[in-house]
Amino acid sequence: MAPTSEILTAERILEATEEVLRRHGPAKATVVDVARALGVSHGSVYRHFRTKAALREAVTKRWLDRTSEKLAVIAAASDRDPGTRLRDWLAALFEAKRHKAGDDPELFATYTVLTDENGAAVGEHIAELTAQLTRIIEEAAGSGTFTVPDPAAAARAVFQATGRFHDPCYAREWTRPGVGEEFTAVVDLLLRGLR
Numbered sequence: 360m361a362p363t364s365e366i367l368t369a370e371r372i373l374e375a376t377e378e379v380l381r382r383h384g385p386a387k388a389t390v391v392d393v394a395r396a397l398g399v400s401h402g403s404v405y406r407h408f409r410t411k412a413a414l415r416e417a418v419t420k421r422w423l424d425r426t427s428e429k430l431a432v433i434a435a436a437s438d439r440d441p442g443t444r445l446r447d448w449l450a451a452l453f454e455a456k457r458h459k460a461g462d463d464p465e466l467f468a469t470y471t472v473l474t475d476e477n478g479a480a481v482g483e484h485i486a487e488l489t490a491q492l493t494r495i496i497e498e499a500a501g502s503g504t505f506t507v508p509d510p511a512a513a514a515r516a517v518f519q520a521t522g523r524f525h526d527p528c529y530a531r532e533w534t535r536p537g538v539g540e541e542f543t544a545v546v547d548l549l550l551r552g553l554r
Contacts, residue, residue, distance in 0.1 A: 367399055369407045369417070376418045381465060385472040390414060416480055419473040423484040426455045427491075434491035441499030442550055445517075448495060449546055452488070453524040453533075460530040471527050489514050496553065505553040517549055 375396040379388045390411050394401040408414035433448045460467045474481050492514035499505035507513040523529045524542050532538060 420480045441504045456525045457533040
C-alpha cells in the first residue's frame with residue numbers, strides 16, 4: 360500500500376473539510392478535525408494547504424466554482440438564441456443558489472460565513488459570472504438581438520438587477536410563494552431593456 364501522503368489529494372482534503380464544516384460549523388471546525396476525518400496527521404493537510412485560512416479559501420472557491428462551471432456551459436452555447444441563453448443563464452443561477460440554500464441550509468449558512476471571510480474568492484466568482492454574462496450580451500449585440508453600447512456595463516447591470524435572486528443575503532426570500540413569478544417579471548423587463 361502506498362504511503363498516505365501519496366494518496367492524500369487536495370480534492371480529498373476539500374471533501375473532508377466540507378463534511379467537517381457541515382458537522383461543526385465554521386467557528387469550531389479545525390484542521391485537526393479535517394485530518395482526523397481523513398485518518399492523517401494535521402501536518403499532512405498543511406502540506407497541501409499552508410494555513411487554515413488557505414484551506415477555508417480553497418473550500419469556498421470550490422463551492423463557488425460548482426455554480427460557475429454549470430453556468431459556463433450555458434454561456435458558451437452560442438448556437439442558441441441570446442435572449443433565451445440569457446434567460447436560461449439567470450434561471451440556472453437562481454436555481455443553483457436556491458438549491459444550495461434549500462437542500463443543505465446548515466452548509467449554506469457555513470459558506471455564507473466563509474464567503475464573508477474570503478472576499479478575494481467571492482470577487483473572482485463575481486468577475487467570472489459577469490464575464491459569462493458579458494459574453495452572452497456581446498454575442499447578442501453583435502447579432503443585433505440586443506442594442507447595448509457597452510456589453511460589459513450591461514452585464515454588470517443585469518447581475519446587479521437580479522441580485523435578489525442570487526445574493527445569499529436574500530436566501531430567506533427564495534422559497535416565498537410567488538418568487539418565481541417575480542424572477543420572471545424582472546428578467547422579462549431586463550430583456551426588453553436590452554433589445
